[in-house]
Amino acid sequence: MSKSLFIETLGCAMNTRDSEHMIAQLQEKEGYEITQEVREADLILINTCSVREKPVQKLFSELGVFNKKKKPSAKIGVCGCTASHLGDEIIKRAPYVSFVLGARNVSKITEVLHKDKAVEIDINYDESQFAFDDFRSSPYKAYINISIGCDKKCTFCIVPKTRGEEISIPNNLILQEAQRAVNKGAKEVFLLGQNVNNYGRRFSGNEEKINFTELLRRLSKIEGLERIRFTSPHPFHMDDEFIEEFAKNPKICKSMHMPLQSGSTEILKAMKRGYTKEWFIDRVNKLRKECPEVSISTDIIVAFPGESDEDFADTIDVMKQVRFDQIFSFKYSPRPETEAQYLPEIDPEIASDRLSYLQALHTEILDEIQATSLGKEYRVYFEELIRDGYVSGRSDNNLVIKVKGSEELLGEFRDVKITAIGRTILTGEILA
Ligand code: 5AD
Numbered sequence: 001m002s003k004s005l006f007i008e009t010l011g012c013a014m015n016t017r018d019s020e021h022m023i024a025q026l027q028e029k030e031g032y033e034i035t036q037e038v039r040e041a042d043l044i045l046i047n048t049c050s051v052r053e054k055p056v057q058k059l060f061s062e063l064g065v066f067n068k069k070k071k072p073s074a075k076i077g078v079c080g081c082t083a084s085h086l087g088d089e090i091i092k093r094a095p096y097v098s099f100v101l102g103a104r105n106v107s108k109i110t111e112v113l114h115k116d117k118a119v120e121i122d123i124n125y126d127e128s129q130f131a132f133d134d135f136r137s138s139p140y141k142a143y144i145n146i147s148i149g150c151d152k153k154c155t156f157c158i159v160p161k162t163r164g165e166e167i168s169i170p171n172n173l174i175l176q177e178a179q180r181a182v183n184k185g186a187k188e189v190f191l192l193g194q195n196v197n198n199y200g201r202r203f204s205g206n207e208e209k210i211n212f213t214e215l216l217r218r219l220s221k222i223e224g225l226e227r228i229r230f231t232s233p234h235p236f237h238m239d240d241e242f243i244e245e246f247a248k249n250p251k252i253c254k255s256m257h258m259p260l261q262s263g264s265t266e267i268l269k270a271m272k273r274g275y276t277k278e279w280f281i282d283r284v285n286k287l288r289k290e291c292p293e294v295s296i297s298t299d300i301i302v303a304f305p306g307e308s309d310e311d312f313a314d315t316i317d318v319m320k321q322v323r324f325d326q327i328f329s330f331k332y333s334p335r336p337e338t339e340a341q342y343l344p345e346i347d348p349e350i351a352s353d354r355l356s357y358l359q360a361l362h363t364e365i366l367d368e369i370q371a372t373s374l375g376k377e378y379r380v381y382f383e384e385l386i387r388d389g390y391v392s393g394r395s396d397n398n399l400v401i402k403v404k405g406s407e408e409l410l411g412e413f414r415d416v417k418i419t420a421i422g423r424t425i426l427t428g429e430i431l432a
């Protein structure tokens with residue numbers, strides 16, 4: 001009889017890919033099948049995120065719930081970034097946890113499974129870290145790691161401590177993985193790394209050194225591959241060559257994530273982001289000049305230690321100038337092992353007010369942007385069946401669009417005219 005696996009994945013796309021890899025290993029080597037029911041599972045995995053404190057606190061309450069619901073023989077494993085940074089403390093606080101597996105150690109899933117109370121959280125380089133399985137949670141889109149780890153020193157960020165040094169994966173392995181995904185029917189690849197456009201800085205051995213722009217050029221030559229997306233690029237590494245390739249290569253989707261973090265040059269300096277407000281705006285202007293149809297998303301942290309009203313006004317100013325299509329915004333959350341952790345925090349009420357103000361402003365901007373989509377036509381790649389007889393997909397510039405339809409649209413491209421707008425999803429009709 002097969003064993004069943006319940007897996008919960010939190011955090012970013014890197015974690016999604018790590019989960020895919022663990023699922024593949026457990027299926028191939030241990031005969032596990034996925035279940036959506038905690039009560040039925042023989043193995044329960046939580047793939048955690050540690051970028052802010054709240055999800056870390058929630059982990060322990062969630063573990064308690066899983067422990068109550070689970071079969072007596074079932075094992076619980078904690079994986080991912082919180083596993084990396086808390087290590088054996090997790091087993092001390094929740095002794096029923098069977099093993100702890102860090103974000104950089106997911107390839108060891110089938111080893112730790114058989115060791116009681118194993119804690120694998122080494123962040124040193126090891127080749128097996130980039131031999132990822134081909135299992136994909138979606139047949140239409142292939143997530144592919146192009147680098148692992150992060151060498152930046154952003155003073156708020158725990159990731160370099162959980163995912164270790166940045167190593168680029170040799171380009172021939174990436175190209176082969178993309179080709180295999182296309183052979184299996186995926187028409188889109190989604191390249192993953194903490195700083196994708198820093199690709200090529202450091203390889204494991206004497207690998208051919210190419211930069212991200214060249215990697216994009218080579219990938220786009222794969223026949224049958226129609227769309228290339230990636231996350232996250234770093235504004236500091238957005239040189240003209242990269243922006244020009246992005247604009248002119250028809251296979252690269254016209255959607256760019258540009259994590260601003262703050263609009264104040266002073267705060268950017270304190271965050272060690274490596275760019276100024278002016279550089280960021282200059283890059284946006286260059287991007288929009290070369291590629292007017294691009295949609296731009298961003299990450300913003302409010303109330304970083306020392307953020308004055310003037311600093312926050314600079315963030316608002318950038319918001320108004322750039323008019324981002326999407327924002328992910330957060331209150332600063334002090335993290336262990338980061339440079340900023342001991343800096344005096346901003347009054348939590350001021351932090352909440354700033355976040356609400358920023359989000360309300362963005363909602364206004366978004367409503368205006370979405371309204372301009374009405375009646376427009378987009379080429380949509382359909383990926384998901386949703387409720388009430390609709391199928392959803394994305395336009396090249398990352399709008400989520402639904403149309404009436406069924407399975408036969410999945411994995412297909414169609415031209416769609418927008419007939420109704422909404423904040424998170426647009427409705428359209430397929431053009432004959
Ligand atoms: N506090 C709040 N937000 C953070 N992020 C990273 N670290 C922190 C922190 N300590 C945000 C950044 C990053 C996104 C993934 O999470 O905006 O781009």
Ligand code: SF4
Binds near residue numbers: 162
């Ligand atoms: Fe991803 Fe960062 Fe969260 Fe780790 S801490 S899961 S790298 S967002």
